[in-house]
Amino acid sequence: MFINYNNKEHKQRTKVESRVEKWKNIRAWHTGGVLAVTDWVTVLPYLNWLKRKTCSSLTLEYMDGQRAQIEKDIHRGAFFMTNHRDIVLDSAWLSMLLRMRYNIRPYIGIGNNLFGKWWIEPFVRFNRSFVVIRNGNAREVLENAKTLSAYIRHLRQRGKSIWLAQREGRAKDGNDHTQGAVLKMLTLDSENFLDAIYQLNICPVSLNYEYDPCDYLKAQEMQLKRDNPAWKKSKQDDLLSMQTGIEGQKGKVVFRMTSSINHWIDAHRSELEAMSRNEQINAIAAEIDRHIFAGYERYARGDQFDRYIESRLQLIKIDGKDEGFLKERLYEMYDNPMKNQARLGINH
Numbered sequence: 001m002f003i004n005y006n007n008k009e010h011k012q013r014t015k016v017e018s019r020v021e022k023w024k025n026i027r028a029w030h031t032g033g034v035l036a037v038t039d040w041v042t043v044l045p046y047l048n049w050l051k052r053k054t055c056s057s058l059t060l061e062y063m064d065g066q067r068a069q070i071e072k073d074i075h076r077g078a079f080f081m082t083n084h085r086d087i088v089l090d091s092a093w094l095s096m097l098l099r100m101r102y103n104i105r106p107y108i109g110i111g112n113n114l115f116g117k118w119w120i121e122p123f124v125r126f127n128r129s130f131v132v133i134r135n136g137n138a139r140e141v142l143e144n145a146k147t148l149s150a151y152i153r154h155l156r157q158r159g160k161s162i163w164l165a166q167r168e169g170r171a172k173d174g175n176d177h178t179q180g181a182v183l184k185m186l187t188l189d190s191e192n193f194l195d196a197i198y199q200l201n202i203c204p205v206s207l208n209y210e211y212d213p214c215d216y217l218k219a220q221e222m223q224l225k226r227d228n229p230a231w232k233k234s235k236q237d238d239l240l241s242m243q244t245g246i247e248g249q250k251g252k253v254v255f256r257m258t259s260s261i262n263h264w265i266d267a268h269r270s271e272l273e274a275m276s277r278n279e280q281i282n283a284i285a286a287e288i289d290r291h292i293f294a295g296y297e298r299y300a301r302g303d304q305f306d307r308y309i310e311s312r313l314q315l316i317k318i319d320g321k322d323e324g325f326l327k328e329r330l331y332e333m334y335d336n337p338m339k340n341q342a343r344l345g346i347n348h
Helices: 008-027 035-053 067-073 089-102 118-126 138-159 182-184 193-200 216-227 236-249 262-267 269-273 277-294 303-313 323-343
Strands: 056-062 078-083 107-111 129-132 162-165 201-207 252-256
Touching: 035 089, 035 236, 056 089, 067 193, 078 089, 078 107, 078 323, 089 107, 089 162, 089 201, 089 252, 107 201, 129 138, 129 193, 129 236, 138 162, 138 193, 182 193, 193 262, 201 277, 216 236, 216 269, 262 269, 277 323, 303 323
Parallel strands: 056 252, 078 162, 078 201, 107 129, 107 162
Antiparallel strands: 201 252
């Protein structure tokens, strides 16, 4: 067959395909049916046991009146983008809930900075995870981002669902905002940003934990960073956060689904097309935020919660402990979601 190698479209397609093959061959294991059997026999029973042990309830819910539309939106696969609270359980429980209700098993993005023990990498790969490589020099970071972007587009073209957090790392202060850098990564090598985002079919999900087991660790990190701007978490710190997040008490946990942002894009297409690419990125990020803010669960707070905050404060053991600062940070991470919801006048 004759191929015109001067054809720009062919060159671009070949470039993307080579990146996809690189990712598939180097970054992922092909487990086929073994993956599904492993999931049902080992992972799901463990997650259900963990739910009973650490939660008063765990539910998958929908924005009021949107369930029918949401189910249409995810019918052919979706890109589930969420706020980020727990290193492991955000994606694990969402995957379990989607699997049990819709037989959807999303591919999950996980940062390579979390690989500190020998068992973690094979475990996450068996759970349909792909690795987001965050280290390296500027050229390596760009090349890895292009490879990841191509792989994600490849999955969506095949109708596969994906989970990725709205930002790199957790929002320690509970102030959830979608990072433009994430949206840029998802659309690298795409000439038309809006079309590329539209093809992903982003369906934001709001993750809500009544109690965050890592709240005192996050507050502690904020003081350490305040006192020494050069301070950085170690791999051991990440492993402690993973263990604490998995084993700690969480109260009422609600994962609330919202409709695809494609409906908003359709309604504002002409305005969006008149914007620059950076303006489009900011607009899409803000729309994802609005969906997540709308899905926040409102938990009852009172004297019992004040006693809870005091108990968390006592768990922090660092030199120069600033109790006033730490208490403010603990309240802040629980208050900010409600402030963001109220600022937009959103109720559900």
